[in-house]
Amino acid sequence: MTTGVEETVVIIVGAGPSGLATSACLHQLSIPYIILEREDCIASLFNKKTYNRLHLHLVKNFCQLPHLPFPASFPTYAPIAQFLEYLDDYAAHFKINPRFCNRVKFAKYEDDEEKWKVEAEVGGGGVRRYKGRFLVVATGETSDVFIPEVDGLSEFKGEVIHSTEYKSGEGYENKKVLVVGSGNSGMEIALDLSNYGAKTSIVVRSPVSFSLLLVTYIRASIFYFFYKTFLVHQILEHLKVR
Numbered sequence: 001m002t003t004g005v006e007e008t009v010v011i012i013v014g015a016g017p018s019g020l021a022t023s024a025c026l027h028q029l030s031i032p033y034i035i036l037e038r039e040d041c042i043a044s045l046f047n048k049k050t051y052n053r054l055h056l057h058l059v060k061n062f063c064q065l066p067h068l069p070f071p072a073s074f075p076t077y078a079p080i081a082q083f084l085e086y087l088d089d090y091a092a093h094f095k096i097n098p099r100f101c102n103r104v105k106f107a108k109y110e111d112d113e114e115k116w117k118v119e120a121e122v123g124g125g126g127v128r129r130y131k132g133r134f135l136v137v138a139t140g141e142t143s144d145v146f147i148p149e150v151d152g153l154s155e156f157k158g159e160v161i162h163s164t165e166y167k168s169g170e171g172y173e174n175k176k177v178l179v180v181g182s183g184n185s186g187m188e189i190a191l192d193l194s195n196y197g198a199k200t201s202i203v204v205r206s207p208v209s210f211s212l213l214l215v216t217y218i219r220a221s222i223f224y225f226f227y228k229t230f231l232v233h234q235i236l237e238h239l240k241v242r
């Protein structure tokens, strides 16, 4: 079933931290928006696809979202449960109500109308249509599972899981486990397995680079500044021009 078209100023795709932050900034400026999320919860990556021991990998002042700092009681590296609680409070505080189970499948800019036409598949079947002057794609870079082709993997008799299915090292004691990849998840999962007594190895494709804390801090500060100011100002500028 296809429903009628719902119109707004900004359409945001994805209710992860970026989509929530954008929503809050628009809310503060009273700019109407709709936020569409394919899953049934906010921050689906952190809610559904992470492991139990996860603490944020960046210090807390780089992970809090605009207009609502983390509570002072937060430790330097917030545990996942605290971060999720903060995101729930954040959504409630800024009255962010994502349209859940809306998987965006189509987006096209209509030159004649100067509007984006967006279509989303909705849970239970059917398509919902939206129209907006601006489209913000906040679908993340790591929210989709990717398993590269590995020779011999299909014949391997042991258990193979993606990091998004890993919860803890319980049950892996004394087992030989090979972790492939040394990104955020790979490194911490390898440590977790080791702590649970697994015989852990990790395979790394290219040399691991360790940044000095100061360099990381400066890079994160620059990113944070642009993140806070760029997007919403772009929208405001466009609104002013018209």
Ligand SMILES: Cc1cc2nc3c(=O)[nH]c(=O)nc-3n(C[C@H](O)[C@H](O)[C@H](O)COP(=O)(O)OP(=O)(O)OC[C@H]3O[C@@H](n4cnc5c(N)ncnc54)[C@H](O)[C@@H]3O)c2cc1C
Pocket: 013, 014, 015, 016, 017, 018, 019, 036, 037, 038, 039, 042, 043, 044, 045, 046, 050, 054, 055, 056, 057, 058, 059, 062, 063, 102, 103, 104, 105, 138, 139, 140, 141, 142, 143, 184, 185
């Ligand atoms: C182990 C681990 C530790 C990390 N630690 C940190 C940290 O300490 N600090 C930090 O800042 N970052 C950390 N990150 C990175 C973290 O993933 C990103 O910072 C954060 O999730 C990015 O938010 P996002 O909203 O851009 O994307 P995501 O969180 O990926 O959210 C994207 C959302 O878009 C939705 N979506 C995707 N496609 C569609 C579609 N077609 N239609 C509708 N909805 C869609 C997804 O379901 C998802 O909810 C970590 C990541 C991992 C895996």
